[in-house]
Amino acid sequence: MGASLPGKQAVRGRRRNRRTAMSEINVTPFVDVMLVLLIVFMVAAPLLTAGIPVNLPKGAAQALKSEEDPLWVTVTAEGRISFKDKKVFDNEMFDLAELAPRLAVIAEQQPDRKVLVRGDREATYASIVDVLSEARRAGLSEAKLVIESDGRGAR
Known part of the structure; x- marks a missing residue:
């Protein structure tokens, strides 16, 4: 067993x-x-x-050549502003009153950063000039306006 x-x-x-x-x-x-x-x-x-669709004005200037990463600021036809820079802020829309503190933060972090403003063709001239002057007032001395090339080049 x-x-x-x-x-x-x-x-x-x-x-x-x-x-x-x-x-x-x-x-x-x-x-x-x-x-x-x-x-x-x-x-x-x-x-x-x-990004945000903007109807840029046409111009005959040569293309900007830069090795740096500029701060792209977009101004819509309604006067709303947006940064195209995920390192600083999200791609959110805001008004001109909120621009100065945001630019001050950028100028504190990177004082020599270039600012390129993309203004819609239907945006008022005053709103684009306000953005350029706020950038210079914040300490970002190199603020430029972006235009759409018409293909002729500079003369």
Whole structure:
């Protein structure tokens, strides 16, 4: 009666194998998700650079050549202002009254940073001049107006 039954040992052995922890992690689903996210961001990135649609005035000046990353300030036809700079502020719209404190923060961090103002063709001249003068008053001496080239170049 001391004999063991082979059937019971086989059952016990199978149960032990089921309870052991999986020692390898399957990374295939993770890689699949990362590749899909990469494609989504590659498609979405060019759409984010467009920013706020502005109808720029035409001009014959040469293109600005700069190695630095300028601060892009957009003035809409309604006179609303936006920065295109994720390092400083989000791409949110605000009024002229909120411009001075925001420019003061930028001038404190980077006093030699260039400011490029993109003014809509339908924006009032006064609102664009106000933005340029606020930039200079904050200590950002190099503030310029951006125009759309008509293809003729400077004469």
